Amino acid sequence: MIQEFKDFIAKGNVMDMAVGIIIGAAFTAIVQSLVNDMINPIVGLFTGGIDFTNLFWVYGDGSYASLEAAREAGATVFAYGAFLTAVINFFIIAFVVFMLVKTVNRVKSAAEKPDEVAPEVKTGPSELDILIEIRDSLKR
Template sequence: MLKEFRDFIARGNVMDMAVGIIIGAAFTAIVSSLVADLINPIIALFTGGIDFSGWFYPLDGNDYVSLAAALEAGAPVFAIGKFIMAVINFLIIAFVVFMLVKMVNTIKDRAMREEEVAAAPEAPPAPTEVELLMEIRDALKQR
């Protein structure tokens, strides 16, 4: 059983997957920072600094000053704003990831085209003008 486990771990796919998960975790931190530190302030500039995260509806019917106060009191709340912010953040992150993947695919396609051009066999050189004239002369002589 230990040998099977070692063989499983030593497979290339498992190692590739582990590296992908580690890189993905680091990439998540970068994209989250990009959204929180660069993109959200720009959006706040255009929306006048609206923060949806404070929008909530207490289900117990009482009035609370803030969402934090309602949660501290143990009230059941319908946190509409937090959900809206989560959806907005998801859309921003999805768009950023889409653009990064598109850029990587473009670079990869360009590299593959360059490899294909480099690997393509060279066409035989075209006959020169003199060689063509000699072929015509020889053909005329044979008639």
């Protein structure tokens, strides 16, 4: 069983997956910073600075100034604003990742394209031309 585990760990796929997870974690930090520090402020300009995270509804009696105050008081809250914010952030992050992947794929395909091939210069008759000439000679 230990040998099987060693074989499993030693496979290239597991190591590739580990590297992918580590890079993914670093990439997540970059994307979150891009969204939180650069894109969300621009979105805030268009929405007038609306913050959905403080939208909530309290079950039962009680009125609270903020979601945090309601949670600290132990009230049962339906925090739909936090969910809306999470959904909006998901779509923004998904779009940013899509644009990054699209750009990387475009750069990758441009790098893989071979340079323009020089036009072929004919130096003499082709093999087909010679064979046709031989055939015609044999017919005569």
